Each structure stands twice: as structure tokens, then as C-alpha cells.
Amino acid sequence: MTNQTITQVVAYVRVSTGAQEKSGLGLTAQLEYIAAAALSNGWEVVAEYTETVSGTVAPLDRPECKKALAHGLPILVAKVDRISRDVEHIAGLMKRATIKIATMPHADNFQIHLFAALAEQERAFIAGRTKDALAALKADAAKGNSKAVQAVQNRTDVLARGRTDANREKASTAVQQRVSSWLETVRDPIDLCIIRGAKTLPAVAKCMNDKGITTSRGGEWSPMQVKRVMMSLHLTF
Incomplete structure (x- = not known):
């Protein structure tokens, strides 16, 4: 790769x-990250490709990603995990194209790796964040x-319906995943609210x-709810 200005x-x-995809949250947030990075760094986004696919699928096996690579230009993504959470996938892709990350636009290949x-x-931390969220509930x-109270009762009822430890564990896992x-x-x-000045x-x-984004129960956000969610997500100002 060359060091010429992109x-x-x-x-x-x-x-x-x-x-x-239907919620628009993931898509909208990523596009905001990309637009902000392009504006700050003087990059011109000449094409945009979007697809719904699991991160476990190798980038080179994704139709829209292959179209993006065909341009022969650097690929700009919002965050590292939008390419993949698999280190081998990232390493393989970096051999074929320059990757730019909106949230760390000056990162080199070593840093991206x-x-x-x-x-x-991060996947290993999800269970811990879920446990924190349930504790807050x-x-x-x-x-x-x-x-x-009703949410906790519903969870208790679900767990109680399982007559075996296996069933109870399955029900608990389902709640945690939701x-x-x-x-x-x-x-x-x-994260974007913080980046844009909410301190x-x-x-x-x-x-x-x-933004019209509701809490998990469909209501408006309060400072305390923000604090609990930020703690669960390990987000800081």
C-alpha cells in the first residue's frame, strides 16, 4: 500500500x-459516522454499498462487499466490526485493499488489526453487559x-415454566439475548450523541x-436510563 493522500x-x-435493517438504527448510525469522517478528512465518497449479512460471512463472500472492492479504491466503514469481528477476515482483506475506519481515520494496518x-x-463481553442490564431491571x-416489576415477573414466569435445569437455562439465555x-x-x-457534543x-x-429513539419499553429517555445503558455498554464521555 502507498502512503499517498486519499x-x-x-x-x-x-x-x-x-x-x-428495518429499525434503521444500525444503518443510520453507520452512515453518520462515515459522513463525518469523510467531511473531516477531505475524502470523497464515490460509491456506497449496503447489505444485510452476518459478520461470520467472509467479506470476499459478500456480494455488495465484492462490488465495493471492485472499484480498487480504499473501503471506508464506520467501525472495524462492520467488516468483521474475525481477525483472519480482516487480515485477508487488508492484503487486497486499503481499509479506512471512520471512528479512527488515521489508523494504520497494524492498529486496525x-x-x-x-x-x-467484544463478543465475550456481551454476556457481562447483559447481566448488568438485568441487574438494573x-x-x-x-x-x-x-x-x-412486570418485566421481572414475566421473566420469572418464563423460567418457572421450565421443569428442568436445561429448560430454565434455555429460557434465561433467551432473555439475555433479547x-x-x-x-x-x-x-x-x-456514541454519536456523545461525539456530537452531548457530554x-x-x-x-x-x-x-x-432522534426519536425510544427506550426498551418504548418510552422517552431519562438521565438515569442513559447512565445504566452506558454502563452496560461500557460507554463513557
């Missing part, structure tokens, strides 16, 4: 599931929040409400 790039956006390794490890219930999936849909919007909990809550 003026033209091809944007590549990947969402993992149909639900994420390092962050790819961290992104791969129980705390809300203990304070008398009626919706939280919570984890929702948390990931708000990660980028909250307090009330400011982030206002930003999320202004």
Missing part, C-alpha cells in the same frame, strides 16, 4: 439482521417501577429523544 473512497455499510482482535473479543423493580440485542441497537446512536447524561437523553 481523496476518493467507497463506503461499505453492513447490518447483521433483518430487524436491525489490533482493533479487529479487540472487536472479536431488578433494581428498578425493587424501587416500585411497575413496568420493571436484552443484549436491544442494547446493541442503541450503542451507535448514544452530560441529560444532554444524551435529550439527544436520543430528539
